Amino acid sequence: MKERFSGTVLRNVEGADTKRPTMGEIGLNHFAPYLMNRVMSRWNANLADELKALDITTAKMRTLAILSITPSVTINELSVFAVTEQSTMSRTLDSLEEQGYIRRQPRSGDMRVRDVTITEEGRAAFEKLWPTMYDSLLQMFHGIEEAEYRAFISVLHRIMHNIRKHDI
């Protein structure tokens, strides 16, 4: 009979005799990237549905959220922060500009770079979305204590540090 898995999930296998645990030993439900992909796919789909009722896309919501707290950013930075492909981000910015929610201006000193800023109208539009976003966060973390939330965020920061390739 196979022994029950009782070891640690995160075994350091480098240069040691320690064997990797198998997928079966860890279990899909204890494999963090699996859970995170499942969770984010659902959260993104739920939020997109709620945003549809407010007549706005996820890419626009993310763009306004980022711009609401940043003085100005480039399209490059926006597409990384919003986890949105450059081509989609470019179309999103066209549309947000038409709606009067953002402005794009060539940077003085480097005319090839265009800085994106939010307008007062854009700010007002984001304020209307924010309760939906925030209440989704509350639903997501229902029953989770503030201290646990902080510990969770702290792990996410270290993961980000471990896997990031961008400088931004």
Next chain:
Amino acid sequence: MKERFSGTVLRNVEGADTKRPTMGEIGLNHFAPYLMNRVMSRWNANLADELKALDITTAKMRTLAILSITPSVTINELSVFAVTEQSTMSRTLDSLEEQGYIRRQPRSGDMRVRDVTITEEGRAAFEKLWPTMYDSLLQMFHGIEEAEYRAFISVLHRIMHNIRKHDI
């Protein structure tokens, strides 16, 4: 002058006078869904790159991972677990079947349902991928203690419970 934000992120605002904190007060880097989307986008991209060298797609890797620990599943279940659209999953299964890695059989009792199982060849193929998957997990959680990992997983389980809509 605006007071510095010192409150909790997760304020219960239902039926209370408590106001929602703003996005600026929380900060993008303390807004968990933002961090999780960033992290998973990067992790998925990194892993896809490494899998390319092994001549396999993310959808195939996920399918083999799931099947390696489940006796049999339907295409419906597979597409939820693998966070892959049904049409992509259908093509993925066609290709895995051609490679001899999986089998599809009509369920006795309900011929409309086809159960998917992994073959010995599929198992062997997954075993070749597993070190890449597992070592990516180790890299992701580098510097994170096992106890923190468990607490992180526990929060993810509660999030999943809070936001899931599927029964599976």
